[in-house]
Amino acid sequence: MADQYDLIVLGSGPGGYVAAIRAAQLGLRTAIVERELLGGICLNWGCIPTKALLRSAEIFHYMNHAKDYGLAAEKITADLNAVVQRSRGVAKQLNQGVTHLMKKNKIAVHMGTGKLVAPGKLEVTGDKGTETLEAKHIIVATGARARDLPFAKADGKRVWTYRHAMVPPEMPTKLLVIGSGAIGIEFASFYNDMGADVAVVEMLDRVVPVEDADVSAFLEKALKKQGMTIMTGAGVESLAVSDAGVAAKIKGKDGAVVDGQFSHVIVAVGIVPNTESIGLEEVGAKLDRGFIQIDGYGHTGVPGLWAIGDCVPGPWLAHKASHEGVTAAESIAKELGNADVHPHPLDPNNIPGCTYCHPQIASVGMTEAKAKEAGFTVKVGAFPFMGNGKAIALGEAEGFVKTVFDARTGELLGAHMIGAEVTELIQGYVVGKTLETTEAELMNSIFPHPTLSEMMHESVLAAYGRALHI
Numbered sequence: 001m002a003d004q005y006d007l008i009v010l011g012s013g014p015g016g017y018v019a020a021i022r023a024a025q026l027g028l029r030t031a032i033v034e035r036e037l038l039g040g041i042c043l044n045w046g047c048i049p050t051k052a053l054l055r056s057a058e059i060f061h062y063m064n065h066a067k068d069y070g071l072a073a074e075k076i077t078a079d080l081n082a083v084v085q086r087s088r089g090v091a092k093q094l095n096q097g098v099t100h101l102m103k104k105n106k107i108a109v110h111m112g113t114g115k116l117v118a119p120g121k122l123e124v125t126g127d128k129g130t131e132t133l134e135a136k137h138i139i140v141a142t143g144a145r146a147r148d149l150p151f152a153k154a155d156g157k158r159v160w161t162y163r164h165a166m167v168p169p170e171m172p173t174k175l176l177v178i179g180s181g182a183i184g185i186e187f188a189s190f191y192n193d194m195g196a197d198v199a200v201v202e203m204l205d206r207v208v209p210v211e212d213a214d215v216s217a218f219l220e221k222a223l224k225k226q227g228m229t230i231m232t233g234a235g236v237e238s239l240a241v242s243d244a245g246v247a248a249k250i251k252g253k254d255g256a257v258v259d260g261q262f263s264h265v266i267v268a269v270g271i272v273p274n275t276e277s278i279g280l281e282e283v284g285a286k287l288d289r290g291f292i293q294i295d296g297y298g299h300t301g302v303p304g305l306w307a308i309g310d311c312v313p314g315p316w317l318a319h320k321a322s323h324e325g326v327t328a329a330e331s332i333a334k335e336l337g338n339a340d341v342h343p344h345p346l347d348p349n350n351i352p353g354c355t356y357c358h359p360q361i362a363s364v365g366m367t368e369a370k371a372k373e374a375g376f377t378v379k380v381g382a383f384p385f386m387g388n389g390k391a392i393a394l395g396e397a398e399g400f401v402k403t404v405f406d407a408r409t410g411e412l413l414g415a416h417m418i419g420a421e422v423t424e425l426i427q428g429y430v431v432g433k434t435l436e437t438t439e440a441e442l443m444n445s446i447f448p449h450p451t452l453s454e455m456m457h458e459s460v461l462a463a464y465g466r467a468l469h470i
Contacts, residue, residue, distance in 0.1 A: 003108070005031045005135040007332055008122055010114045010278070013040020014047075015309030015321030016141030017098055022329035024105035026338055031108040031133060033124050038098040038109070041143055041310075042318040044091050045163050050186055052087035053166065054356050057193035061358065068395055078194055080171045087166065116140075116279030120304050137304045137332045140285075140292060141325065142278065144271035144310035149178070152239040152267070158246050159239065159265045162187065172196045172264040176248055178236055180207040182355040184268030185219075189357035192228055199229035199260070201250060206232055208355060212367040212416040214382070214402060219418060222359055222398060239265060273311040288313075296345025298328035306332065320351050352430045354423040359399050362426035365414030365433055368404050377407040379439075381463025383455045385419045387470045390450040396420035401459040403429075410438035415459075421452055428456055439464060 006028035009020045016032060017039065023030045037044045056078075066073040102109050110133065112126025122133045146161035148154060156164045165187050173196060177188045180202035192198040200207065200223070206216040207223070207230060220230050233253030240247040248260045273290040284302045286293040292307040294300055300307055306328045309321035323346060330343040355361040371378050385391040385399040399419020406413055415429035432442060439460055447457040461467045 002121070002132040002134040003031070005029045005108070005133065006336060007031070007137045007139065007329070008033065008114075008133050008135040009139045009141055010122065011040060011141035011143055011274075011309070011311075012038045012098065012109075013141060013143050013309060013321060014042045014318040015143075015325040016040065016139070017101070017325075018322040019139050019141065019308060019325030019329045020107045021101060021105050022326045023332065024107050026329065026333040026341065028329075028333060028336065030105075031110060031135070032102065033110045033112065033114040033122065033133070035111070035113045035126075037095055038102065039091075039095045040141075041145075042321075043094050043098065045166060047318050048094055049087040049091045049166055050162075050190075051356060052090040053083060053190050054186065054358075056083040056086065057190045058358065061193045065395075080168065080194065083194075084167055114278065116283050116305075119283055119302070135304075136336070137306065139298070139325070139328055139332075140275075140278070140280070140300075140305070140307040140311060141309045141321070142274040142311045144273045144316060146267065147270040147272050149236070149239070149267055149269065152241070152265075154267055155241065158241045158263075159267060161267055165191075165266050168264075172262075174245075174262045174264075175199070176201065176236075176246070176260065176262040176265045177268060178265065179268035179270070180230075180232075181210070181268060181270075182208070182353075184266065185223075185355055185357045187266050187268065188223070188228060192223075192226055193358060197227075199231065199262070201234050201236055202230075202232045203235045204232065205253075208361060210353070211355075211361060211363055212402060212414075213369060214400075215361055215363070215416050215418045218400065219357070219359070219361065222418075223357075226358070271310060271316060275311050296327075297331040297343060298324050299331065315348070315351060315353065317351065317353065320346070323351075347434075350430060350433050352426045354426065356423060359396075359419050360422045361418050362422040363414070363416045364426055364430050365412070366404060367414060367416065368402075371404050371406075371413045376413060378413065379405045379407045379463040381405075381459045381461065381467070383458035383462055383467060383470060385452075385455065387458065388450075388452060388455050390452050390454070391420065393450070394420060401425075401455040403456075403459045403463055405439055405460075405463050410440060412437050412439070412442070415456075419452075425453055425456060428453065 007023045007030045009016045009032045012034040020032045063076045112124040154161045175196045175198045177184045177200045237249040246262045251257045298306045308324035310316045330341040352364040382402040386397045402416045404414040442460040447454045
């Protein structure tokens with residue numbers, strides 16, 4: 001006899017486990033299936049442990065610049081193994097937290113590899129053999145994995161993915177990072193602060209290419225100032241791995257191919273969804289380049305089948321996955337007769353993005369260029385960190401805040417920041433966009449002094465020619 005549930009969630013990352021918790025809160029008999037570790041990639045091998053690594057690198061950076069703050073620190077060294085072990089401890093603590101949340105919410109946990117074998121039916125193969133689970137609804141939250149280069153598979157020794165880079169066998173001396181998205185730039189920033197000689201290759205014409213062009217330009221300048229080599233409009237033609245290191249042939253924007261010798265390489269060129277061999281095609285789900293196609297509520301169009309997170313179209317962010325998980329769980333509860341839930345479809349324009357390099361980057365909504373492409377006449381304001389008292393007091397006077405408004409209606413179309421702690425500031429603009437704020441509400445809001453958040457106010461004022469401190 002198969003175990004019976006209202007909902008089965010396949011995958012326990014930040015989308016899957018949050019969906020399961022919300023479903024349980026709504027009274028659904030819920031199970032979750034996980035083949036590796038509760039919390040998925042984000043908690044165990046992504047968002048959380050990388051931030052622990054970056055925090056260690058940040059403190060190491062400040063210690064090496066103690067004299068800038070009137071302090072003295074000598075013979076400062078870094079123990080890479082201890083740094084890594086701290087990050088693993090942070091991940092383990094949060095993994096245990098998710099385990100507790102499953103018990104607290106009475107969610108059945110089935111460890112093993114799940115496969116859809118019929119509508120509403122899932123087979124789970126684990127250490128104890130194969131069991132069959134049945135549910136009226138199933139959410140697929142299987143996530144994604146790092147994409148390999150066609151000519152070089154990551155071996156964990158010299159060529160790394162993000163997972164290898166989090167538990168390095170040794171400290172790189174000369175590191176090549178292929179790809180300048182959030183993952184690539186964060187690891188470039190970490191290893192650079194820890195003392196490696198870092199080069200970044202990006203095939204597009206600027207680093208962090210999804211960000212506003214002004215942010216990209218500022219970051220490239222900052223990274224070069226920190227000692228990194230940045231090659232944009234460039235591509236890696238080949239990698240030759242040996243015991244001595246990695247020989248790379250890199251084609252520059254001028255078409256010339258140059259040879260480079262590196263101790264290690266991090267490949268950060270995108271992701272591949274974990275959607276193969278789990279029975280999706282057999283039950284009628286539609287896929288595009290491996291990503292499951294869904295509507296704004298997470299429904300696949302197949303009765304009872306839903307999908308969320310990194311296995312559906314992007315952006316591929318943990319907080320988007322969690323939001324999708326809540327939306328799908330509430331939509332399922334509504335279908336099962338709960339009239340008290342009112343799910344709303346996801347609005348991609350209100351999803352913030354954060355990159356935890358040095359300096360940090362955060363954004364929400366349209367870039368200036370995208371807003372103009374969409375036909376808007378825009379008002380743009382910007383305010384530098386150098387004009388903010390708190391930033392100067394912190395010794396963090398590099399960066400700026402930029403806002404983009406619809407000149408006709410005053411709607412906030414986008415906000416873009418680079419500098420210290422901007423990943424903590426961006427949520428103010430996210431709330432504003434979600435509430436459909438115009439410049440008037442932002443101008444009339446009182447921002448506390450002295451704080452970095454005052455730059456958010458000044459940027460809005462600057463868009464309308466009213467900036468006070470520049």
